[in-house]
Amino acid sequence: MTKVQLKGVRKEFGAFTAISQIDLEIASGELVALLGPSGCGKTTTLRMMAGLEVPTLGQILFDDEDVSEVRVQDRNVGMVFQRYALFPHMTVEKNVMFGLKVRGTPSDEIKRRLEEILDVVQLDQFRHRFPAQLSGGQMQRVAIARTLITNPSVLMMDEPLANLDTKLRGEMRRFIRDLQQRLGITTVFVTHDQVEAMELADRVAVIFNGELAQYDAPDALYQRPNSIEIADFMGASNIFKAQITGGIARTAFGDLQLDQTVCQVRDGSGHVLLRAEAIDLLLSDADADQNLIAGKVTGREFFGATVNYTVDCNGEAITVNEQSRRMVDVGQDVWLTIQPQRIWVIQNPV
Amino acid sequence: MPSPRTTELARHRKERMWMWVQLSPVLAVLTVLFGGALVLAVMQSLGFAPWFGVNTFPDFSYFGALWGDWSFWQSLGLTLYYATVSTVIALILGTLLALALVRTFPSKKLYKYLYKLPLMIPYTVGIALAVIMLGNGGMISRIFAFVGLIGDPSEFPQILKTHYGWGIIAVYVWKQTPFVTLTLYAVLLGVGRETEEAAAILGANKRQIFFQVTLPQILPGIVSSTLIIFAFNIGAFEAPFILGGGFPDTLPVVAWRYFNDADYTLQLQGMATVVSIALIASGILYSYLAFYRRYERRIGRN
Ligand SMILES: Nc1ncnc2c1ncn2[C@@H]1O[C@H](COP(=O)(O)OP(=O)(O)O)[C@@H](O)[C@H]1O
Numbered sequence: 001m002t003k004v005q006l007k008g009v010r011k012e013f014g015a016f017t018a019i020s021q022i023d024l025e026i027a028s029g030e031l032v033a034l035l036g037p038s039g040c041g042k043t044t045t046l047r048m049m050a051g052l053e054v055p056t057l058g059q060i061l062f063d064d065e066d067v068s069e070v071r072v073q074d075r076n077v078g079m080v081f082q083r084y085a086l087f088p089h090m091t092v093e094k095n096v097m098f099g100l101k102v103r104g105t106p107s108d109e110i111k112r113r114l115e116e117i118l119d120v121v122q123l124d125q126f127r128h129r130f131p132a133q134l135s136g137g138q139m140q141r142v143a144i145a146r147t148l149i150t151n152p153s154v155l156m157m158d159e160p161l162a163n164l165d166t167k168l169r170g171e172m173r174r175f176i177r178d179l180q181q182r183l184g185i186t187t188v189f190v191t192h193d194q195v196e197a198m199e200l201a202d203r204v205a206v207i208f209n210g211e212l213a214q215y216d217a218p219d220a221l222y223q224r225p226n227s228i229e230i231a232d233f234m235g236a237s238n239i240f241k242a243q244i245t246g247g248i249a250r251t252a253f254g255d256l257q258l259d260q261t262v263c264q265v266r267d268g269s270g271h272v273l274l275r276a277e278a279i280d281l282l283l284s285d286a287d288a289d290q291n292l293i294a295g296k297v298t299g300r301e302f303f304g305a306t307v308n309y310t311v312d313c314n315g316e317a318i319t320v321n322e323q324s325r326r327m328v329d330v331g332q333d334v335w336l337t338i339q340p341q342r343i344w345v346i347q348n349p350v
Numbered sequence: 351m352p353s354p355r356t357t358e359l360a361r362h363r364k365e366r367m368w369m370w371v372q373l374s375p376v377l378a379v380l381t382v383l384f385g386g387a388l389v390l391a392v393m394q395s396l397g398f399a400p401w402f403g404v405n406t407f408p409d410f411s412y413f414g415a416l417w418g419d420w421s422f423w424q425s426l427g428l429t430l431y432y433a434t435v436s437t438v439i440a441l442i443l444g445t446l447l448a449l450a451l452v453r454t455f456p457s458k459k460l461y462k463y464l465y466k467l468p469l470m471i472p473y474t475v476g477i478a479l480a481v482i483m484l485g486n487g488g489m490i491s492r493i494f495a496f497v498g499l500i501g502d503p504s505e506f507p508q509i510l511k512t513h514y515g516w517g518i519i520a521v522y523v524w525k526q527t528p529f530v531t532l533t534l535y536a537v538l539l540g541v542g543r544e545t546e547e548a549a550a551i552l553g554a555n556k557r558q559i560f561f562q563v564t565l566p567q568i569l570p571g572i573v574s575s576t577l578i579i580f581a582f583n584i585g586a587f588e589a590p591f592i593l594g595g596g597f598p599d600t601l602p603v604v605a606w607r608y609f610n611d612a613d614y615t616l617q618l619q620g621m622a623t624v625v626s627i628a629l630i631a632s633g634i635l636y637s638y639l640a641f642y643r644r645y646e647r648r649i650g651r652n
């Protein structure tokens with residue numbers, strides 16, 4: 001169990017700045033996701049933690065000790081590469097044993113731990129196969145086993161699920177989560193998929209353009225993003241310009257009462273974020289007393305369990321998501337309502 | 351009524367026929383150029399040369415005379431020694447250079463052009479350079495004398511024209527290191543750095559990474575490039591002819607001497623030498639490949 005800290009870490013490749021500055025603290029035993037669009041510097045951050053890249057500036061600390069000068073070999077971290085990086089000329093068994101062999105572990109202990117770990121990742125019947133004879137999910141598990149057998153103090157995974165098909169991805173997510181909880185190992189994993197990050201991580205570090213944009217628990221990140229970019233990246237569809245005065249947000253489609261215990265606002269301009277699933281769609285205006293917005297359904301997308309309606313409200317298109325227990329027809333006049341505590345306001349910092 | 355299965359087979363046969371028809375021009379050229387020459391060489395070495403008025407086919411006396419002479423085995427030893435030593439040195443230097451080239455270092459672009467230079471310069475120029483640089487009275491000996499390491503250029507140790515063959519080996523290595531580098535560099539780029547990085551994270555040191563992770567992955571490139579340069583070195587003629595130490599010569603030079611002898615019936619002896627070189631070279635290369643194939647099968651490559 002190891003606590004990981006990045007202090008003022010910066011990374012330049014020649015004239016190009018990949019990471020401008022990152023401060024990050026990962027608690028012992030925590031599972032943290034590095035989330036961000038492609039090219040934002042997630043892999044670079046991970047590689048610096050592993051010791052494969054040297055930060056241009058700043059410090060990396062494991063349990064409050066600076067490891068910037070510690071060689072890769074001696075950091076005792078584990079890394080699962082995006083393309084697995086299995087040794088193609090070794091069988092599954094040899095791949096898994098590699099880490100212990102090069103460390104000179106006694107062979108009876110290697111044998112014991114090999115059996116143990118093959119059991120954990122359920123690869124026993126594939127032990128004599130070569131990587132080329134395995135499926136994506138199996139290679140993934142070999143990569144995880146090869147790493148875990150060395151008892152790393154920090155486990156890092158670079159887009160571990162990106163190369164798997166949808167069904168397998170779900171299975172591997174649960175597998176990784178279970179394993180991490182069972183072993184309690186500090187884990188950092190990289191992803192560009194916000195759903196994956198929210199499902200797996202205790203906390204999510206959002207990285208944009210080589211900077212830490214927000215570092216929060218999944219629900220906080222989802223409900224209370226601190227910028228429009230993050231809200232957008234987290235899949236928010238209803239972000240509207242608003243003028244805030246005295247706890248009321250004036251928008252193009254009417255005034256919205258805010259709950260100031262949930263979000264502190266100041267008077268001035270800003271944006272309101274209305275989560276599509278927090279909005280109720282009503283067929284009559286008699287059923288609600290506040291934050292009532294009149295509109296007309298202009299579109300319907302049916303996803304099976306849920307359905308999305310696009311509602312035109314005085315020129316703004318608001319998306320509403322609800323369980324598909326009923327169907328409202330396109331063209332119908334409707335009323336929308338949202339509780340004040342479900343409205344989040346994004347304002348530029350002063 | 352024919353069953354569907356037989357029609358399927360018939361179609362298959364037709365396709366195969368068509369494939370052979372399409373291949374025939376290439377096969378004809380290959381057969382005439384290589385097969386034809388080889389058959390002719392073997393026949394001549396066995397006494398078939400009516401154009402010299404000799405036809406005692408099949409007659410093994412040329413091989414007998416050749417193999418019965420102790421100097422043939424000395425020549426063979428020298429040939430193999432030059433070929434092996436220069437192949438090994440070129441392999442080691444080429445591997446080191448290729449490994450360096452996949453890493454980043456200042457002015458790497460320049461080196462990437464520079465190392466290919468010997469590939470574009472002909473062997474004969476390389477041999478001339480060796481004479482100018484390495485001979486007694488050559489550039490290096492003069493420099494040594496100039497800085498006072500030796501009293502006179504003639505005191506410079508004999509590099510050329512000895513049976514140690516350092517001049518020959520130098521030329522081969524100079525020419526072939528870039529070839530090995532080029533081949534292995536391409537292979538290394540294909541292999542990528544990730545498995546090496548994974549090994550480092552798992553705790554392997556530089557030696558372990560090279561011998562257990564990198565080397566097995568670039569082995570196909572090593573085998574094919576050394577195969578090519580070794581085959582060339584066994585058959586090469588100019589360098590040992592000009593830079594060698596005289597009798598006993600390497601086998602290609604021996605063959606050349608027979609071919610140029612005033613007694614043209616010795617040409618048959620020369621042919622026997624050439625065929626011997628071919629037999630020995632293919633024997634060695636075949637065992638080398640077989641050995642490598644066995645290794646590949648052992649590590650599961652097909
Ligand atoms: N070795 C390198 N040399 C130069 N630029 C690099 C190198 N590695 C990464 N970069 C650049 O740094 C940026 C961040 O890369 P990376 O960390 O791989 O992004 P991602 O978030 O997709 O994992 C990219 O623009 C990439 O081109």
Ligand SMILES: [Mg+2]
Binds near residue numbers: 042158
């Ligand atoms: Mg990446």
